[in-house]
Amino acid sequence: MSMVVRILSLGWVMMMIMSITNVADADISSTLLENIDEINKEGPYLGIVVPKLKFLLQFSNFLPHATIPQLDYAGRRFRVGTMENRKVIAVVTGNSMLNSGLATQLLLNLFKIEGVLHYGVAGNANPEIQIGDVTIPHYWAHTGLWNWQRFGDGPDDELAFESNGDYTRKYGYLKFSDYEVGVLNGKNSDNLLNNVWYQPEEIYSTEGEPENRQHIFWVPINKHYYSLAKKLEDIVLERCVNSTTCLPQTPKVVRVRSGVSANMLVDNAAYRDFLHTKFKATPIDMESAAVALVCRQQKTPFIVIRAISDLASGSSSIESSTFSSLATQNAVKVARKFIALSLEEMLTLDAAQ
Ligand SMILES: *[C@@H]1O[C@H](CO)[C@@H](O)[C@H](O)[C@H]1NC(C)=O
Numbered sequence: 001m002s003m004v005v006r007i008l009s010l011g012w013v014m015m016m017i018m019s020i021t022n023v024a025d026a027d028i029s030s031t032l033l034e035n036i037d038e039i040n041k042e043g044p045y046l047g048i049v050v051p052k053l054k055f056l057l058q059f060s061n062f063l064p065h066a067t068i069p070q071l072d073y074a075g076r077r078f079r080v081g082t083m084e085n086r087k088v089i090a091v092v093t094g095n096s097m098l099n100s101g102l103a104t105q106l107l108l109n110l111f112k113i114e115g116v117l118h119y120g121v122a123g124n125a126n127p128e129i130q131i132g133d134v135t136i137p138h139y140w141a142h143t144g145l146w147n148w149q150r151f152g153d154g155p156d157d158e159l160a161f162e163s164n165g166d167y168t169r170k171y172g173y174l175k176f177s178d179y180e181v182g183v184l185n186g187k188n189s190d191n192l193l194n195n196v197w198y199q200p201e202e203i204y205s206t207e208g209e210p211e212n213r214q215h216i217f218w219v220p221i222n223k224h225y226y227s228l229a230k231k232l233e234d235i236v237l238e239r240c241v242n243s244t245t246c247l248p249q250t251p252k253v254v255r256v257r258s259g260v261s262a263n264m265l266v267d268n269a270a271y272r273d274f275l276h277t278k279f280k281a282t283p284i285d286m287e288s289a290a291v292a293l294v295c296r297q298q299k300t301p302f303i304v305i306r307a308i309s310d311l312a313s314g315s316s317s318i319e320s321s322t323f324s325s326l327a328t329q330n331a332v333k334v335a336r337k338f339i340a341l342s343l344e345e346m347l348t349l350d351a352a353q
Contacts, residue, residue, distance in 0.1 A: 028073065032071060032073060035068050035071055036071060036110055036111065038067075038068060039065070039068055039071070039080055039089070039111065040111060040112040042087065043087070043111065043112030043113075043114075044087075044112045044113060044114035045080075045087045045088055045089045045111060045112060045113055045114065046083075046086055046087065046088045046089075046113070046114065046115055046116075046117060046339065046342065047088070047089055047090075047091075047104075047107050047108065047111070047113040047115065047116040047117070047300075048083065048088050048089070048090035048091070048116075048117055048118075048119075048335075049090075049091055049093060049100070049103065049104055049107065049116055049117070049118040049291055050090065050091075050092055050093065050118070050119060050120055051092070051093050051094070051095065051100065051120045051285075051286075051287050052092060052094075052120070053092050054328060055119060055120055055328065055331065055332060055335075056079065056090055056092065058328055058329065058332045059083060059332055059335075059336065061083065061084065062079075062081055062082075062083050062088075062090070063081050063082045063083075064079065064080070064081040065080040065081050068080055069081060071110075073106065073110065074102075074106060076091055076092070076103055076106060077091070077092070078090070078091050078106075078107065078110070078111065079091070083336070083339050084336055084339040084340040084343060085340075085343060086339050086340070086342065086343040088339070089107065089111050089113065091103045091104075091106070091107050093287055093291075095286060095287075096263050096286045096287065097142065097144070097261065097262070097263050097286065097287065097289070097290040098263075098290075099287075100286075100287035100288075100290040100291050101290035101291070101293065101294050104116065104118075104290070104291045104294040104295065105294050105298075108294065108295070108298045108300055109298075113300060114300075114301070115222065115225070115300060115301040115302065115303075115342070116291065116295050116300055116301070116302040116303075117302070117303055117305070117335060117338060117339065118287070118288060118291045118302065118303070118304045118305070119304070119305040119306065119331050119332070119334070119335040120285065120287070120288075120306055120307075120331060121285075121306060121307045121308070121309035121324065121327045121328060121331055122135070122259070122283035122284055122285040122288075122306040122307070122308060122309065123265075123266055123267075123272070123283070123284040123285065123308070123309070123310050123311070124272075124282060124283060124284065124308040124310070124311050125260075125266075125272045125273070125275045125276035125281045125282060125283075125284050126256065126276055126281070126282040127276070129254070129256075129282055129308055130247065130248075130249065130251060130308065131247060131251075131308055131309065131310065131311060131319065131320070131323045131326075131327065132237065132238075132239070132247050132251030132307065132308065132323055132326055132327055132330055133237075133251045133252055133253070133254060133307070133308050133330075134232075134235075134237065134251065134252075134253045134254070134305060134306070134307045134308075134330050134331060134333075134334045135254055135255075135256050135259065135282050135283045135305075135306050135307070135308060136221075136226075136229045136232065136253070136254070136255045136256065136303065136304065136305055136306075136334075137221070137255075137256050137257065137258050137259035137282060137283060137288075137304060137306075138220060138221060138226055138255065138256070138257055138258065139218040139219065139220050139221070139257065139258040139259075140218070140219050140221070140258065140259050140260070140261065140288050140289045140292040140304065141217050141218050141219065141258065141259075141260050141261075141279065141289055142201050142217075142260075142261055142262060142289040142290065142293065143198055143260040143261070143262045143275065143279065143281075143289075144261075144262025144263050144264060145198070145199040145200070145201060146196040146197060146198065146199060147159045147160065147161075147162075147167045147196070147197040147199055148194075148195075148196045148197075149173070149194050149195040149196070149197060150194065151192050151193075151194045152194075153194070153195075154195070155169070155173070155195075159197055167197070167199055168197075168199065168200065168215070169197055170200075170217075171197070171198040171199070171200065171217050172197070172198060172278060173195040173196060173197040173198065174195065174196050174198075174271075174274060174278075175194070175195050176191055176193035176194065176195070176196075177190045177191055177193075177194070179270055198217070199217075200215040200216050200217035201215070201216055201217070201293055202214070202215060203215075203216050203293060203296060203297045204297060205297055205299075206297060206298055206299060207299065216293070216296065218258070219289065219292040219293055219296050221292070221302060221303050221304060222301035222302060222303060224301065225301055225302070225303035225342075226255065226303070228338070228341055228342065228345065229255055229303060229305075229338065230255065231341055232253050232305075232334055232337055232338060232341070233252070233253050233254065233255065234253075235253050235333065235334055235337055236250075237250065237251040237252065237253065237330045237333065237334075238251070238326055238329055238330060238333070239251060240326075241322060241323065241325065241326050245322060247323065247326070251326075251330060253334055256282040256283075257280045257282070258279060258280050258281055258282065259281060259282060259283040259284070259285065259288055259289075259304065259306065260275055260279055260281040260283075260284055260289065261284070261285050261286055261287060261288045261289035261290065262286065262289075263286060264286070265286065266284050272284065272311075283306040283308065285306060288304045288306065291304065292304065303338065305331060305334050305335050305338065306331065307327040307328065307330045307331035307334070308327060309323065309324045309327035309328070310324070
């Protein structure tokens with residue numbers, strides 16, 4: 001993307017922010033623009049997107065850039081440096097879909113980024129996966145965009161606004177009455193909440209006509225990164241927090257079919273099982289699908305690495321808190337290896353040219 005386009009799209013983001021907050025934080029300062037320009041001359045970079053600062057702090061050999069180690073913009077800090085000798089720009093998203101989408105969008109519009117690595121921890125919906133395991137899903141979906149059906153209608157009835165293409169019955173629904181505890185006349189009694197139907201996201205590509213919407217539910221990670229990730233499955237992970245507290249089995253790195261994200265913390269076994277049965281979901285989190293959707297729209301390759309830190313109500317909170325540091329450690333370990341592998345490969349490609 002040219003600098004002009006970058007600045008223009010940034011202008012729009014800022015106008016949007018201003019109109020919401022009515023704060024006259026009108027311009028991106030010329031010093032900041034110069035620094036961005038300087039940094040971009042040394043690019044491209046691997047973008048590192050993490051939900052919390054601890055995932056960067058745990059990364060012991062993150063070496064800051066000698067003259068411009070960080071750039072602050074729109075409440076975000078973009079950290080420039082190297083990880084495993086690879087040039088990176090890292091940003092902390094904060095919690096949930098809006099924050100992670102925004103942070104990723106800013107990263108991609110301000111800087112010269114060739115690919116995005118997103119890593120962190122997650123809940124788990126897959127009975128074959130344990131706390132401490134590190135998952136790399138092939139697909140991500142946002143499972144929090146719903147069409148809530150009126151009481152009395154069922155799967156054969158059209159949804160509100162379905163006929164003009166805004167909504168669809170393609171991805172299925174959750175029927176609340178299936179989870180009714182009360183029983184009436186020998187069968188579960190229906191309740192007024194009826195069905196919610198899962199909806200694909202509306203995306204706008206950077207290529208082609210602006211404002212031309214497309215729908216997407218499953219966002220695949222980059223094909224090439226996914227095959228590179230196969231090599232991560234050999235990593236030996238930590239099993240013990242200290243000399244006395246260990247997981248029952250050694251955790252593993254696994255590529256799985258899919259992960260799902262939404263603006264909800266799932267600590268509910270019934271919903272967790274539904275997410276696995278319906279969407280074959282393994283990691284459940286609140287950010288990855290937003291990162292995926294933004295990367296998809298910006299045509300930037302991405303991969304997500306999420307270590308399981310809790311079983312989404314399948315584990316006790318004591319268990320989760322005991323092993324959450326181990327999960328973080330394992331996520332960082334796999335992320336490090338991915339960065340090293342991608343650099344190795346980049347150098348091989350360069351040498352071949
Ligand atoms: C090991 O970690 C557990 C859980 O954090 C703690 O309860 C225990 O005291 C620790 N043991 C040692 C030897 O540090």
